[in-house]
Amino acid sequence: MSDDIAKQIKLDVLICFAAYSASHAFSRFYRPLLDKLGLTYPQFIVMMVLWEKGQTTMKALTEELLLDSNTLTPLLKKLEAAGLVQRSRNRDDERVLDVAATDKGMALKLDGQRASLALAEATGETLEGVLELQQRLTRMREHVEKSLAA
Template sequence: MTNGRVTNEEPPADGSLLLDQQLCFALYAAQRAVTAAYRPLLDELGLTYPQYLVLLVLWERGETTVKELAAALRLDYGTMSPLLKRLESAGLVRRERSARDERSVLVACTGRGEELRGRAARVPGALLAATELGGAQVARLREELWQLAQRAETAAERSR
């Protein structure tokens, strides 16, 4: 796709500095567009996209540590802390020190956070309908993106 148009052109040789040929830019544009498509769905829930992601992890795993939550979302602690503070202020999560290890902070949904789960259940289907993607397309795309993420993480580790 170039400038919003699907093309059958062969990409130029490696080293192209054309913006539309950059993998990173295609990913960036797709991420921004997907987040924008989520926005009206999440506005109905009173959530931002990062807050939604935190709740997805908590709904899936139950009570978890901030460290585990950050790892699941691939975020650093400095990003997690204000995000959790806002969710706690909204009455959706609670944070407390672990009785077993006072260095660990546990995070869990409140009753209000659990209630939101039912309303949020329609979000994934609504996004698929809005983007007109089928289940097989989504599965293939998700698998390719996870493979790319793993390869990029490995490349980043090698360059350190």
């Protein structure tokens, strides 16, 4: 990278700062909505997967949410203590931990979806714009992860 280009790089043009500050704003927006559901954002994304799938495995959750099991286990324990999820050993393979939303957990689905819709509307973007940005950010993350693995 030339010195000329390096001198032009400032905080307001960094994609990482834009992503960081947007994430912070999204968290502030979500907090009161999720407080009403009794969920933190990490718990909310676990529930989003379970609302969609009903039941999955611990391994599938770690892969889909990009969390390691040491992070996910306490989240699931708190959700289970709140009666929102149930964890059980798989009947066919005791090494596999199944995770399912309970009826109480499923009852939060509509309000959870409303929270997501409210955030999408608060961005001032069209639904298509939000989806396009999400896809672009996902591609960027995947490229960065590939460069880390290289």
